[in-house]
Amino acid sequence: GQSLEQPSEVTAVEGAIVQINCTYQTSGFYGLSWYQQHDGGAPTFLSYNALDGLEETGRFSSFLSRSDSYGYLLLQELQMKDSASYFCAVMNRDDKIIFGKGTRLHILP
Amino acid sequence: NAGVTQTPKFRILKIGQSMTLQCTQDMNHNYMYWYRQDPGMGLKLIYYSVGAGITDKGEVPNGYNVSRSTTEDFPLRLELAAPSQTSVYFCASNEQGAGGYTFGSGTRLTVV
Numbered sequence: 001g002q003s004l005e006q007p008s009e010v011t012a013v014e015g016a017i018v019q020i021n022c023t024y025q026t027s028g029f030y031g032l033s034w035y036q037q038h039d040g041g042a043p044t045f046l047s048y049n050a051l052d053g054l055e056e057t058g059r060f061s062s063f064l065s066r067s068d069s070y071g072y073l074l075l076q077e078l079q080m081k082d083s084a085s086y087f088c089a090v091m092n093r094d095d096k097i098i099f100g101k102g103t104r105l106h107i108l109p
Numbered sequence: 110n111a112g113v114t115q116t117p118k119f120r121i122l123k124i125g126q127s128m129t130l131q132c133t134q135d136m137n138h139n140y141m142y143w144y145r146q147d148p149g150m151g152l153k154l155i156y157y158s159v160g161a162g163i164t165d166k167g168e169v170p171n172g173y174n175v176s177r178s179t180t181e182d183f184p185l186r187l188e189l190a191a192p193s194q195t196s197v198y199f200c201a202s203n204e205q206g207a208g209g210y211t212f213g214s215g216t217r218l219t220v221v
Contacts, residue, residue, distance in 0.1 A: 043210075
């Protein structure tokens with residue numbers, strides 16, 4: 001079967017750095033992506049890793065280790081507007097994307 | 110450029126009623142998907158399509174049907190609504206091989 005594990009909640013302070021981990025188990029793995037979702041909103045795409053290593057997009061970075069079936073999302077210089085749920089998602093070779101249950105990020109002033 | 114458009118945004122159905130959730134995209138994406146999201150949970154794949162005339166089941170297809178007669182449109186049909194189908198439904202699209210989806214704004218469905 002397929003499964004993704006990520007923490008249900010993370011709390012951090014405004015201006016700090018936070019890392020959200022994701023481990024996955026799947027067959028036909030193609031890549032790992034990350035989405036942000038604010039309450040009542042739709043998921044929005046943040047980043048995608050198909051190869052091992054770090055991808056940086058502004059304050060957000062995403063990392064993948066295919067050998068460890070592990071990835072993380074790194075958010076720097078946290079802002080209050082970053083309070084949201086973050087989902088990791090696995091893309092498989094059958095063109096389906098399977099989502100984790102999400103990590104709710106709380107940011108304290 | 111509208112992206113992915115879903116209608117309606119909200120709907121209340123009675124048990125046993127049927128309805129169609131509409132989804133259309135103007136990005137000429139071949140791949141389209143339907144997900145449902147229950148409160149505090151992740152997204153579950155219902156059905157997906159890799160092109161006009163082609164559809165396939167996802168993780169939770171029971172109680173739903175889809176069709177894909179054009180590249181732009183991917184409607185989701187509920188035939189006999191049940192309370193378990195109360196959820197938020199998202200339609201999404203992407204290009205083949207692209208890492209990220211573009212999501213519609215969602216349809217909040219309540220079955221009473």
